[in-house]
Amino acid sequence: MTASAERAPVLPEGSALGWIKERLFRNVWSGAVTVVLIPVLIYVGYRAFVFIFINGQWAAVSRNLTNFIMGRYPRDQTWRLVAQMMLLALAFGAGAGTGSGTARDKAEEAGLVYVPPTLAGTLRRFWSLIAFVLVLLVMAGSTGPWLVAGAAVVLGYVGWQSWRLPRSLRMLSWLATALLLLAGFQVVSGTDGMAWLPVALAVAFAVWLVVPVERLQAVMRPVVSLVASLAAAAVVFGVYQVIAFPGIGWDQWSGMHLTLWWSAIVSALAFPVGLLLALARRSNLPALRYLATTYIELIRGVPLITLLFMGQFILGFMLPAGTNLSSISRSIAAGTLFTAAYLAEIVRGGLQSLPPGQAEAGQALGMAPTTIMRKIVLPQALRAVIPAMVGQFISLFKDSSLLFIINVTEFLSVRGIVHAQPDFRVIAHAETLVFVAVGYWAFAFAMSRESQRLERRLGIGER
Amino acid sequence: MSSDTVPATVYTDATRAKGEVIIELDSVDKYFGDFQALKDINMRVGLQEVVVVIGPSGSGKSTLIRCINRLEKHDRGTIIVDGIELSDDIRNIQVVRRETGMVFQQFNLFPHLTVMDNITLAPRQVRHLPKKEADDLAMELLERVKIPEQARKYPGQLSGGQQQRVAIARSLAMRPKVMLFDEVTSALDPEMIKEVLDVMVELAEGGMTMIVVTHEMGFARAVANRVVFMSDGQIVEVGTPEHFFTSPQEDRTKLFLSQIL
Numbered sequence: 083m084t085a086s087a088e089r090a091p092v093l094p095e096g097s098a099l100g101w102i103k104e105r106l107f108r109n110v111w112s113g114a115v116t117v118v119l120i121p122v123l124i125y126v127g128y129r130a131f132v133f134i135f136i137n138g139q140w141a142a143v144s145r146n147l148t149n150f151i152m153g154r155y156p157r158d159q160t161w162r163l164v165a166q167m168m169l170l171a172l173a174f175g176a177g178a179g180t181g182s183g184t185a186r187d188k189a190e191e192a193g194l195v196y197v198p199p200t201l202a203g204t205l206r207r208f209w210s211l212i213a214f215v216l217v218l219l220v221m222a223g224s225t226g227p228w229l230v231a232g233a234a235v236v237l238g239y240v241g242w243q244s245w246r247l248p249r250s251l252r253m254l255s256w257l258a259t260a261l262l263l264l265a266g267f268q269v270v271s272g273t274d275g276m277a278w279l280p281v282a283l284a285v286a287f288a289v290w291l292v293v294p295v296e297r298l299q300a301v302m303r304p305v306v307s308l309v310a311s312l313a314a315a316a317v318v319f320g321v322y323q324v325i326a327f328p329g330i331g332w333d334q335w336s337g338m339h340l341t342l343w344w345s346a347i348v349s350a351l352a353f354p355v356g357l358l359l360a361l362a363r364r365s366n367l368p369a370l371r372y373l374a375t376t377y378i379e380l381i382r383g384v385p386l387i388t389l390l391f392m393g394q395f396i397l398g399f400m401l402p403a404g405t406n407l408s409s410i411s412r413s414i415a416a417g418t419l420f421t422a423a424y425l426a427e428i429v430r431g432g433l434q435s436l437p438p439g440q441a442e443a444g445q446a447l448g449m450a451p452t453t454i455m456r457k458i459v460l461p462q463a464l465r466a467v468i469p470a471m472v473g474q475f476i477s478l479f480k481d482s483s484l485l486f487i488i489n490v491t492e493f494l495s496v497r498g499i500v501h502a503q504p505d506f507r508v509i510a511h512a513e514t515l516v517f518v519a520v521g522y523w524a525f526a527f528a529m530s531r532e533s534q535r536l537e538r539r540l541g542i543g544e545r
Numbered sequence: 546m547s548s549d550t551v552p553a554t555v556y557t558d559a560t561r562a563k564g565e566v567i568i569e570l571d572s573v574d575k576y577f578g579d580f581q582a583l584k585d586i587n588m589r590v591g592l593q594e595v596v597v598v599i600g601p602s603g604s605g606k607s608t609l610i611r612c613i614n615r616l617e618k619h620d621r622g623t624i625i626v627d628g629i630e631l632s633d634d635i636r637n638i639q640v641v642r643r644e645t646g647m648v649f650q651q652f653n654l655f656p657h658l659t660v661m662d663n664i665t666l667a668p669r670q671v672r673h674l675p676k677k678e679a680d681d682l683a684m685e686l687l688e689r690v691k692i693p694e695q696a697r698k699y700p701g702q703l704s705g706g707q708q709q710r711v712a713i714a715r716s717l718a719m720r721p722k723v724m725l726f727d728e729v730t731s732a733l734d735p736e737m738i739k740e741v742l743d744v745m746v747e748l749a750e751g752g753m754t755m756i757v758v759t760h761e762m763g764f765a766r767a768v769a770n771r772v773v774f775m776s777d778g779q780i781v782e783v784g785t786p787e788h789f790f791t792s793p794q795e796d797r798t799k800l801f802l803s804q805i806l
Contacts, residue, residue, distance in 0.1 A: 191659065191697055193697045193698060437651075437653075439649060439651050439653035440653060440655065442616055442649070442653065443649065443653035443654075443655070444667075445614075445616060445642060446614055446616065446642055446645075446646070446647035446649075446716075447642065447643075447646075447666075447667035447671065447715070447716070447719055448639050448640075448642035448643030448667065448671050448719060449666075449667060449670055449671055450639065450670075450671075453670045453671070457666060457670065458655055458666075461657050462655075462656070462657050465657070
């Protein structure tokens, strides 16, 4: 419609007839296409309307909303999911707020005008998700879910207020966001079986915090970061021994809850692995290069479904006897190995897109190869491949539906539970399928929109 | 060309004599596959000397100075920079690179960093300078190249001439003993060439040792202590600017000068 406004001069002001002539019947061919397409569209629209509002047996969905969301997760532990939702709402709000604050700092430093995100912009990015949640709430038809959703929105807004924090608190604010995310995870998983996760995170954070210390001599850095990470791990482990908060391990998660976490965890694990593989493939050391290339080409030649099966049946032979990994853990390993290979190729593309002059400038200044990689090459290369990487993550998110073949009840296979019920054994198969499809789409579309924004925001100051 | 009121910045090292040899090339050969880019190059550059290298395109000028900081690896002969012989030892190479600044034809500024961060990155990462000191140094250098007001901008927001001056400041931030200039005005619009050349003239007047690959004959005439003419990977003729531009000896030099002047 905005395009037609730009053409306004050639058309009579506000003439509907003019618009129709210009847009639909400009010449014989456009007229012919219009004549064929309009009835088809009207017919399809009519059938969709009838299906959605008249014939559709949506009770199969509305009576099973809890199943779709949490699948086989123990119902007496639902409070954990609610608590998780609250913590994550706070964490996402805080992350967005802190990110916005950081962007503002940078813009101010560069003397640029910072345009704060608007509510309208946020709605435009996340409308698919918001619409999906509203559909869920309407279908649920009780007040409880509305209260939970309302509380989540309020907490998200509270977290968002972190953009007001002064600059000196920005690092602390990021740390708080990370801790909230972690708390959100562990309020469901508990601390017993999942202690390795915070330990791993603490190690990563300690290393990240220590490595940039510029006054340290190059040789001292690995030593210091090793000590720091061991100390961080010890502290976290000690704290978890004291808290000893029992939980529901992810082998009991299911439904949309599992689908979302599985995709997020695999994405987070596959990114660093893929990055290292990409660097190894471009390494000067032939052994490393051949190993990485072989790995990437092997994995990319195998369907994910095969890897998931192999994870179940072959991983056991390769692990020490007595190790008992759950199906979910095995599938996370398989998904990570698979996605890392694809991410490696994407990152390699980004590395190759940089003009050689960038690395040469670093060399000419006497920088070490790792510094050139960390400070010059990677920041630019990764930014260039954000769309491709997000595409890979979206694809992974949808591929999580393959988990049904190893008997994991993820979002799509909740349909199995629904259609085992006597009421829906033969009917409403299309309805549940449409519902699940819309659910996947709502998340995937929001991811795609968010990646476009991220790309724009990181492009600050570039031509 | 420098102002009389402002005292020129001094780039000399008081402990060392002018003319002391700092760069030494002996029978240097360089191949790209079967193509020989440098043939038996012998050259000495003394402290505070400005050497201008000219010659037709493809004659090996850029390759020559890129060998001096090992952006290209030479195949035969020896290159010694400030007493350090260039070999495969990466530590030697990095020491040499810290002492030799290089400015490129395409600027090669880091587009994801502000002007300030472009300049302070190497001093902080390589020399481990604290942020405050690095920032002060950067501001001082930006004033020297006359664009302190652009410190917080990104390279993409600057004109070509401004970008090239930032690139010069970025090299100077490592406090190099030698500066290498690789056709630094060739990618600039004509009206921006002078602002970059002015900065280079001031550097030369401050006593910086410089090797300049350029097509700017005016600069060569005015600033060079020596002009080196290269053709087909060889040094054909070396001389003072007056000698070189008024009475060249070699036929190839005469032909080249007749084509460009």
